[in-house]
Amino acid sequence: MTEAEETLKPAPDVEALEQEGEIAADYLEGLLDIADMDGDIDMDVEGDRAMVSIVGVKGTELVGPDGEVLEALQELTRLAVHRRTGERSRLMLDVGGFRERRRAELTKIGKAVAGDVKRSGQPKALEPMTPFERKVVHDAVAAAGLRSESEGEEPNRFVVVLPA
Amino acid sequence: MLEEALEHLVKGIVEHPDDVRVRARRIRTGRVLEVRVHPEDLGKVIGRGGRTAKALRTVVNGLSQGRYVRIDLVDLDTA
Numbered sequence: 001m002t003e004a005e006e007t008l009k010p011a012p013d014v015e016a017l018e019q020e021g022e023i024a025a026d027y028l029e030g031l032l033d034i035a036d037m038d039g040d041i042d043m044d045v046e047g048d049r050a051m052v053s054i055v056g057v058k059g060t061e062l063v064g065p066d067g068e069v070l071e072a073l074q075e076l077t078r079l080a081v082h083r084r085t086g087e088r089s090r091l092m093l094d095v096g097g098f099r100e101r102r103r104a105e106l107t108k109i110g111k112a113v114a115g116d117v118k119r120s121g122q123p124k125a126l127e128p129m130t131p132f133e134r135k136v137v138h139d140a141v142a143a144a145g146l147r148s149e150s151e152g153e154e155p156n157r158f159v160v161v162l163p164a
Numbered sequence: 165m166l167e168e169a170l171e172h173l174v175k176g177i178v179e180h181p182d183d184v185r186v187r188a189r190r191i192r193t194g195r196v197l198e199v200r201v202h203p204e205d206l207g208k209v210i211g212r213g214g215r216t217a218k219a220l221r222t223v224v225n226g227l228s229q230g231r232y233v234r235i236d237l238v239d240l241d242t243a
Contacts, residue, residue, distance in 0.1 A: 027176045034168045035227055061226050069226035072219035079208075079216065080176040 012048040020050040020081050020091050027080040028054060028073075028093075037062075046092070052077070053094040062095045067102065070095050071130055092132075103136050110140025110148075113161050117146060121163045128156040166233060170197055170224050177216070178205040183240055194232035197224065203239040210237060 021043035032039050032054070039057035043050070054062060063070045074093035081089040094100065109126070117124050126137065134150050137159045141148040148161045167186045175181035180202035189196045199220075201209055210217045221235050 030172050030176070031169060034172055035165060061229070064222070064226045069222055072222035072226075075215070075219040076173055076177060076223065083177055083179070 014045055017045045017050040020089055021052055023081045023084050024052045024077045024091055027077055050091040052091060055096065057096060063098045067098055070098060102133065106133055106136040107140045110137040111144055114141045114144035114146045117161045117163050123163060124161050126159045128158045134159050166224055166228055167197060169227055170199060173220060173223060174199055174201065174209060178208055180205055194234065196234045196236060198236045198238065200238055200240050203241055206239045
C-alpha cells in the first residue's frame with residue numbers, strides 16, 4: 001500500500017464500534033434474561049468490526065444447526081444497532097466460541113483444498129456456506145497462494161478454488 | 165417466555181416499540197405468535213425479501229425446544 005492510499009483509508013472509529021457493542025450487549029442481555037439463560041457478554045473491537053460474544057450459556061439453542069440461529073441473531077442484533085445509530089452495522093456475533101471453532105475447521109479445509117487444486121490443476125467447488133464461512137475459506141486459500149471466487153445465489157452460494 | 169422473547173426482539177428493531185403487541189394462539193399443529201406493529205414498521209420487521217421475518221422465526225424456533233411455532237406479522241390496523 002502506498003502512503004497516499006494509507007491516508008485515504010479511514011481509520012476505524014473505535015468509539016463508534018464500542019458503542020455498537022454496548023447497544024448489542026443490551027439487546028442480547030435482554031433476550032438472555034427473558035429466556036432465563038445464564039451467560040455473559042464479552043465485547044471487543046477487531047479491526048473495523050465490533051465483536052460481541054455470548055459466553056457461558058448452556059445448550060445450543062442460540063447456535064442451532066450449522067449455526068443458523070446464531071446467524072439469525074446476528075442479523076437482528078445488527079438491525080437493533082442500526083435503529084439506534086442510523087449506521088449500517090457489520091458487527092460479528094459469536095456464541096460459546098462456535099465461530100472460533102468453525103473458523104479453525106474452515107481454515108484447515110481451505111488449506112487442504114488449495115493443496116488439492118495445486119496438484120490437480122483443476123478448479124474445485126466447495127459446499128454452500130454462509131458469508132462468514134466463505135470469507136474464512138477465501139483467506140485460507142489466499143494464504144496458500146491461490147485465488148478463489150464465490151458462485152451461486154444465497155443461501156446456496158459456494159466457494160470455487162481456482163488453479164494458479 | 166417465547167411471546168416475551170419475540171416482543172423483545174421486535175421492539176429492539178422498530179421505530180415504534182410501544183406499539184408492538186404479541187399474542188399467542190393455539191392451533192392444531194402447535195402455536196401461533198401474532199405480532200402486531202405500527203404500520204410504518206411492518207416493512208422493517210419483514211425486511212428485504214423477508215429476511216428479517218425469517219431471522220425472527222429462526223431465533224424463536226431455536227428457543228422453542230423443538231416445538232413448532234408459527235409467527236404471523238401484521239400491522240396494528242389489521243382487524
